[in-house]
Amino acid sequence: MLSPSVLVAAGEVIHPALGLAIETINEIYDKQSALKEARELCASLTQRIISFVNELLRCGQEAFEQEELLVKLELLLKEFLKSVVAFTGFNLIQRVLQIKSFEEDVKKYNEQLDRIIIRVTIRNTDKLAELTVWRKQFEEKVEETLNVLKGKGQRDIWMAFKTMGAPTPAIENLLLEAMRDIPDESDPERTPEPLDAVLRNIIEVGEKHFLGGKRLEKPPNWFVTDNEVETIGNAIDAEGTTTIFRGEWQGVQVAVKKFNVANEENPVFNKHFRIWNSLHHPHLAQLYGAGSSHGAPFFIYEYASRQSLNRCWKTLSDNDILRLLHQAALGLMYLHSKHIVHGNVNSSKLLVTDNGMIKIFGFNTSYIREDNKSNSLKVSSREDFAAPECIGITRDGVFRGDRHSPRFESDVYSFGLTIIEAMTRQNPFYGKFSEEIRDLKQKNAFIQPSEMNDEVWALVKQMCVCDWDERVSFAYVADELRRLATSVPAAAAS
Known part of the structure; x- marks a missing residue:
C-alpha cells in the first residue's frame, strides 16, 4: 500500500489535483478490504492505478502535458469508489444478483484506465505497456469470484434473508429478480450461467421460509428493480x-x-x-x-423533453398543433386496431418530443374490448373529458347515472374535446361546474371558440355528439387533421 502522507505530499508538489486523486485511491483501498467476494477483482485494478500514479510521480510535470488527464483519472476513481461502496453494502443475496453488473463495471474501469495511460506522454513507455496487460488476470479473478459464490449453500442464503429483516414486498422483489435472471429451462438455445444453481436456491429458500410457501410467478424480462x-x-x-x-x-x-x-x-x-x-x-x-x-x-x-402538449402549446403555432393532433389520431387508430380503448384522452396524455413528435401516454386507464364489450373493470379518468356514456348520459341526451366503461367511440369524443383544448390553449370547461358540463354534453351545446376556424370546428362537432353511433371514425379524423395541418391556415392563437 502507498503511504498516504508521503504520496499525497509528492502529488501536490507535482500537481494539486493529483493529491486529491491519491486520497481517493486510498479510500478505495480501505473500502475494498471489506468485500466478502470480488476483493481480488478490485485489488488488481487498484494496483494498476497505484502503479500508474507511481509512474506519474517519477516522471514529474512532464507527465501532465495533457491537462484533462487528471480530470479523467479523478472521474474514474470516483466512479470506482461509488461502485465498491455500493457492493460492500449488499448482503449475500444482493451480491449474487448484482455480481455480473459489478464485474462489468470493474472491467469498464480497467478499460478507461487504459485510455488514460495511452494519453500520457512520458519516456517510460515500456512500463506503461506492462500496465495495459490485464485482461487474462481479470478473467481469472472473475472466475475465482464466481467460484466463491457458487459455494454458498441454502444455510448461507437462509442466514442472509434472516439478517436482512426485510418486509415481504422487498423479499418478493429479490426473488422476482432472481427468477428473471435464470434462463428458461425449456429453451433449447439457453446458455446456462455459473450462478443458476445459487439463484434457484435463493428462490427456494425465499419462497419456503420467508413467503410462507407462496410460489411466485416468473416475471417477464421487462421487470425492473x-x-x-x-x-x-x-x-x-x-x-x-x-x-x-x-x-x-x-x-x-x-x-x-x-x-x-x-x-x-x-x-x-x-x-x-x-x-x-x-x-x-x-x-x-x-x-x-x-x-x-x-x-x-x-x-x-x-422520455419526452417538452413533456405534455398542455405544457408547451404556447410555444406552438396552430398548424404545429394540428400536425401533432394528426399524429395523436394515428396513434389512437393503432390502439383501436389492437382492440384497446385509451379511456382518458386529453392534452396531458400527449407527450411532445424535442423533434416535434407526439407520444401518447396514460395507458394505465386503458380498456381491452372485443366487439365493444369491455373485459376491464371501470377505472377513474377525467370526467370533464369523458364521453357522455361514461358519465351516465344516454345516446338520446338523457341523464340516468348508469355509467359505462369507455368504448372506441368514447375516445373519439374525448379527442374532440382535446382538439378544442389544444387549439384554445385551455380547458374547454374552465370555470364551469359539473352540472354545467353535463348539460353541455346532453344538449350537444358546445359553442365555437374564436381561436378555431370553421373547418376545425366542423370536425369537432362531428366528434362530440351524444349518440356514439353518430360520431365519425378515427380514420376520418386523422385524414381531416392531416388535411387541415397541411393546407388550411388555422386561426392565430391568442
Missing part, C-alpha cells in the same frame, strides 16, 4: 397519487412514474402494463419496464 433505474433531480410532474421524474436506465434517458401508495400486485403482472409493453408505434410512448419499490409500483417509459 428499483436499483436498476436512477431518478435525476426533482420531480417534473405530479398527479394524484403519482410523481414523475426524469431518470436513467441502461444508459438511456427515461421518464420514471412512481406511485405513492403500496400495491400488493407487482405492476409487471398487471394486464394494462403487459398490454402497453406489447405495443409498438411511432406515436405511442414506449414502456421499457416496470417494478415496485417497497411495495409501491413504478414504471419507466420513453
Whole structure:
C-alpha cells in the first residue's frame, strides 16, 4: 500500500489535483478490504492505478502535458469508489444478483484506465505497456469470484434473508429478480450461467421460509428493480397519487412514474402494463419496464423533453398543433386496431418530443374490448373529458347515472374535446361546474371558440355528439387533421 502522507505530499508538489486523486485511491483501498467476494477483482485494478500514479510521480510535470488527464483519472476513481461502496453494502443475496453488473463495471474501469495511460506522454513507455496487460488476470479473478459464490449453500442464503429483516414486498422483489435472471429451462438455445444453481436456491429458500410457501410467478424480462433505474433531480410532474421524474436506465434517458401508495400486485403482472409493453408505434410512448419499490409500483417509459402538449402549446403555432393532433389520431387508430380503448384522452396524455413528435401516454386507464364489450373493470379518468356514456348520459341526451366503461367511440369524443383544448390553449370547461358540463354534453351545446376556424370546428362537432353511433371514425379524423395541418391556415392563437 502507498503511504498516504508521503504520496499525497509528492502529488501536490507535482500537481494539486493529483493529491486529491491519491486520497481517493486510498479510500478505495480501505473500502475494498471489506468485500466478502470480488476483493481480488478490485485489488488488481487498484494496483494498476497505484502503479500508474507511481509512474506519474517519477516522471514529474512532464507527465501532465495533457491537462484533462487528471480530470479523467479523478472521474474514474470516483466512479470506482461509488461502485465498491455500493457492493460492500449488499448482503449475500444482493451480491449474487448484482455480481455480473459489478464485474462489468470493474472491467469498464480497467478499460478507461487504459485510455488514460495511452494519453500520457512520458519516456517510460515500456512500463506503461506492462500496465495495459490485464485482461487474462481479470478473467481469472472473475472466475475465482464466481467460484466463491457458487459455494454458498441454502444455510448461507437462509442466514442472509434472516439478517436482512426485510418486509415481504422487498423479499418478493429479490426473488422476482432472481427468477428473471435464470434462463428458461425449456429453451433449447439457453446458455446456462455459473450462478443458476445459487439463484434457484435463493428462490427456494425465499419462497419456503420467508413467503410462507407462496410460489411466485416468473416475471417477464421487462421487470425492473428499483436499483436498476436512477431518478435525476426533482420531480417534473405530479398527479394524484403519482410523481414523475426524469431518470436513467441502461444508459438511456427515461421518464420514471412512481406511485405513492403500496400495491400488493407487482405492476409487471398487471394486464394494462403487459398490454402497453406489447405495443409498438411511432406515436405511442414506449414502456421499457416496470417494478415496485417497497411495495409501491413504478414504471419507466420513453422520455419526452417538452413533456405534455398542455405544457408547451404556447410555444406552438396552430398548424404545429394540428400536425401533432394528426399524429395523436394515428396513434389512437393503432390502439383501436389492437382492440384497446385509451379511456382518458386529453392534452396531458400527449407527450411532445424535442423533434416535434407526439407520444401518447396514460395507458394505465386503458380498456381491452372485443366487439365493444369491455373485459376491464371501470377505472377513474377525467370526467370533464369523458364521453357522455361514461358519465351516465344516454345516446338520446338523457341523464340516468348508469355509467359505462369507455368504448372506441368514447375516445373519439374525448379527442374532440382535446382538439378544442389544444387549439384554445385551455380547458374547454374552465370555470364551469359539473352540472354545467353535463348539460353541455346532453344538449350537444358546445359553442365555437374564436381561436378555431370553421373547418376545425366542423370536425369537432362531428366528434362530440351524444349518440356514439353518430360520431365519425378515427380514420376520418386523422385524414381531416392531416388535411387541415397541411393546407388550411388555422386561426392565430391568442
